[in-house]
Amino acid sequence: MASEIREHTQPEPNDFLRQTGVPKEQNRQAKVSAKEVRKRAFSWRKLLRRLFLAACVSVSLFLVAFFTGFSWFVSSLTPSLEHPPEYAEGIVVLTGGRERISKSLNMLAEGKAKRLLISGVNPQTTAQQIARLTSQQIALFDCCVDLDRKALNTVGNAEETALWVRNNAFDSLLVVTSAYHMPRALLELQHQLPEIELKPAPVFHTGLKLQEWYKSWATTKLLLREFVKYILVRTRVELALT
Secondary structure (H helix, E strand, C coil): CHHHHHHHHCCCHHHHHHHHCCCHHHHHHHHHHHHHHHHHHHHHHHHHHHHHHHHHHHHHHHHHHHHHHHHHHHHCCCCCCCCCCCCCCEEEEECCCHHHHHHHHHHHHCCCCCEEEEECCCCCCCHHHHHHHHCCCHHHHHHHEEEECCCCCHHHHHHHHHHHHHHHCCCEEEEEEEHHHHHHHHHHHHHHCCCCEEEEEEECCCCCCHHHHHHCHHHHHHHHHHHHHHHHHHHHHHHHHC
């Protein structure tokens, strides 16, 4: 019974406003403020949705551009039907495998250049060891082969090659390296030797099937890594020229 009395005696909201003297205008302002809060929250959600869509579009465009460029990069590595370069004043081979050095020495022995630079040789490796490894006569090294032991990477290869080319006053150069490494090597060499004619002589390694790269995860990783390096070098070179 007492609870019923309390319920009947409890003032209504409007009665409370009248009793406390709260004006109706302040009540309306409170309602407007609540609407503004909801409106602002809606605006933030709308902005976040737009940012998310913009990010998705940007990522999609980046992936399309990246894989389009990668497809071009891989297609440029396939063996060309054109005849290999016949002659240049010098040959440079960038170390990284016996097949590279063997090819460059064979080209030198065939008279396709006056001299050969083997760039990036281990400081402990001798000319005699390379001759035995490649089944070449040491006399060829004594007359026409120079060893660069300073270069530690492709940038160093290009710098040491540029010094060697200028010291010998060469106007043309045969470049021997792996096919997948050739685009980046040519970029570095062109940056150091813009006035020299560069003639690529790529090495296609046995067991590395570039035309079927998608069948081997190891080959795919190799080419993706090389493509990213190529993009970085190209960006650096172009920025240096501007």
